[in-house]
Amino acid sequence: MSARARIGVLALQGAFAAHCDVLQGLGVDTREVRLPHDLDECAALVMPGGESTTMSKLLETSELFDPIAKRIADGMPVFGTCAGMILLARTVMDGRDDQRSFDAIDIDVQRNAYGRQVDSFETDLTVQGQSEPLHAVFIRAPRIVRMGPSVTVLAEHDGTPVLVRSTTVMAASFHPELTNDDRVHRMFLGLVETAIKG
Numbered sequence: 001m002s003a004r005a006r007i008g009v010l011a012l013q014g015a016f017a018a019h020c021d022v023l024q025g026l027g028v029d030t031r032e033v034r035l036p037h038d039l040d041e042c043a044a045l046v047m048p049g050g051e052s053t054t055m056s057k058l059l060e061t062s063e064l065f066d067p068i069a070k071r072i073a074d075g076m077p078v079f080g081t082c083a084g085m086i087l088l089a090r091t092v093m094d095g096r097d098d099q100r101s102f103d104a105i106d107i108d109v110q111r112n113a114y115g116r117q118v119d120s121f122e123t124d125l126t127v128q129g130q131s132e133p134l135h136a137v138f139i140r141a142p143r144i145v146r147m148g149p150s151v152t153v154l155a156e157h158d159g160t161p162v163l164v165r166s167t168t169v170m171a172a173s174f175h176p177e178l179t180n181d182d183r184v185h186r187m188f189l190g191l192v193e194t195a196i197k198g
């Protein structure tokens with residue numbers, strides 16, 4: 001990665017430390033983002049798993065929501081996992097009434113929607129461009145219930161997309177930061193490199 005490409009990890013709540021560990025393992029300079037000025041020197045942002053309703057509230061109280069929305073509109077790459085994917089979606093089903101999302105990628109998601117497997121499950125996924133399967137951990141995962149033509153599916157589970165991308169946004173229903181496999185993060189770094197080269 002170029003020296004400019006410091007990657008922020010939204011650190012209001014949830015599994016942000018695991019994302020920092022994976023990115024640092026890949027030699028990336030990371031910054032925990034808790035306040036608007038933390039964003040200033042970040043070329044991209046990761047939104048972790050956790051509780052999207054709580055994160056939505058904390059994004060308001062920390063006054064981070066609007067600056068992040070502006071950076072996304074200006075083309076900053078973002079990667080959301082699980083609750084982070086919910087935050088990036090256009091529409092959130094079964095959320096709290098006051099829950100906000102960034103509408104950064106044209107997907108609608110339903111919270112906690114994996115049938116009776118509401119708590120968690122693990123499975124192996126076939127991922128576009130990867131010859132080896134990817135082990136994926138789903139924890140009270142959101143399900144993508146609609147996606148628009150600007151969205152590319154990178155992996156599916158039982159016919160439902162679980163890893164998707166658009167030009168500058170990647171989103172996963174599962175937790176690639178919790179398995180000992182950095183391939184999904186490397187895919188995001190590829191997207192960041194392309195965005196920076198513009």
Ligand code: GLN
Binds near residue numbers: 048081082111112139
């Ligand atoms: N169910 C959580 C939510 O709605 C997401 C779970 C997770 O990130 N592991 O925010």
